Amino acid sequence: MSTPDAVAAQHGPGRAPDGGLAARARALTKAYGSGETAVIALDAVDVDIARGRFTAVMGPSGSGKSTLMHCLAGLDTVTAGEVWLGDTEITGLRDRELTRLRRDRIGFMFQSFNLVPTLTAAENITLPMAIAGRRPDGGWLDQVIDTLGLRDRLAHRPAQLSGGQQQRVACARALLSRPELVFADEPTGNLDSRAGLEVLGFLRGAVDDLGQTVVMVTHDPGAAARADLVLFLADGRIVDEMARPTADAVLERMRVFSGGNPRC
Numbered sequence: 001m002s003t004p005d006a007v008a009a010q011h012g013p014g015r016a017p018d019g020g021l022a023a024r025a026r027a028l029t030k031a032y033g034s035g036e037t038a039v040i041a042l043d044a045v046d047v048d049i050a051r052g053r054f055t056a057v058m059g060p061s062g063s064g065k066s067t068l069m070h071c072l073a074g075l076d077t078v079t080a081g082e083v084w085l086g087d088t089e090i091t092g093l094r095d096r097e098l099t100r101l102r103r104d105r106i107g108f109m110f111q112s113f114n115l116v117p118t119l120t121a122a123e124n125i126t127l128p129m130a131i132a133g134r135r136p137d138g139g140w141l142d143q144v145i146d147t148l149g150l151r152d153r154l155a156h157r158p159a160q161l162s163g164g165q166q167q168r169v170a171c172a173r174a175l176l177s178r179p180e181l182v183f184a185d186e187p188t189g190n191l192d193s194r195a196g197l198e199v200l201g202f203l204r205g206a207v208d209d210l211g212q213t214v215v216m217v218t219h220d221p222g223a224a225a226r227a228d229l230v231l232f233l234a235d236g237r238i239v240d241e242m243a244r245p246t247a248d249a250v251l252e253r254m255r256v257f258s259g260g261n262p263r264c
């Protein structure tokens with residue numbers, strides 16, 4: 001029988017053994033600046049994001065996690081290589097096509113929630129679909145709101161909500177259009193541990209119960225341990241992966257890649 005590590009060894013870190021991919025990148029390279037001052041943030045990265053799975057991306061500060069997420073999500077241009085969302089190659093799409101693709105096919109969660117302060121929770125949740133001119137499925141809207149425990153907070157503005165509640169609103173907003181992929185950049189970074197656990201539980205539930213695909217960038221081994229697979233980045237390359245992670249095992253692996261200090 002093949003262990004997950006043995007499977008990983010066969011296909012290389014970041015590369016899934018079979019199909020069913022929500023996104024993939026090949027030889028993805030991103031350089032900031034040019035000439036002698038150029039910074040290679042991503043160095044010919046190959047990565048597969050399996051559909052219906054929860055993937056965490058970890059790595060020392062400056063290893064390229066956010067750049068990888070931004071390039072996979074079409075938020076940033078690439079210097080070389082290919083990025084695919086499902087069957088669509090997004091590298092080479094024009095700005096307007098990319099904007100539409102992000103709006104229609106991707107959900108986003110950020111560390112700082114990125115809610116519109118003048119809108120209510122309900123309006124924030126439905127805003128992306130309203131901009132897209134699409135009506136949310138009423139039953140689904142209700143299910144998302146109830147699952148995230150937001151029913152009695154819908155008329156509140158962000159400033160009237162706790163951090164955990166604001167992130168739950170952001171999570172509902174990301175899930176409402178049933179996107180092919182949800183990208184979460186440090187979604188628990190601004191939350192206390194209880195609220196963070198709650199948000200991670202909702203993301204986990206979105207994958208297990210709703211078949212959602214989630215990619216999460218995190219510094220927190222405990223958060224990464226809720227994922228199905230952890231990808232480890234160092235110096236702009238995927239250097240390892242871990243299936244069925246535990247917080248201790250992730251922390252230990254991070255120590256190896258961070259010269260003893262997993263936070264930096």
Ligand SMILES: Nc1ncnc2c1ncn2[C@@H]1O[C@H](COP(=O)(O)OP(=O)(O)OP(=O)(O)O)[C@@H](O)[C@H]1O
Nearest residue numbers: 032033039041059060061062063064065066067068
């Ligand atoms: N706009 C930019 N201009 C120049 N260099 C950049 C820019 N954005 C990122 N970089 C550089 O690219 C590299 C990767 O940055 P990135 O933000 O992806 O790392 P990260 O792993 O997400 O870091 P952190 O954990 O600190 O958020 C770093 O060396 C960073 O300084």
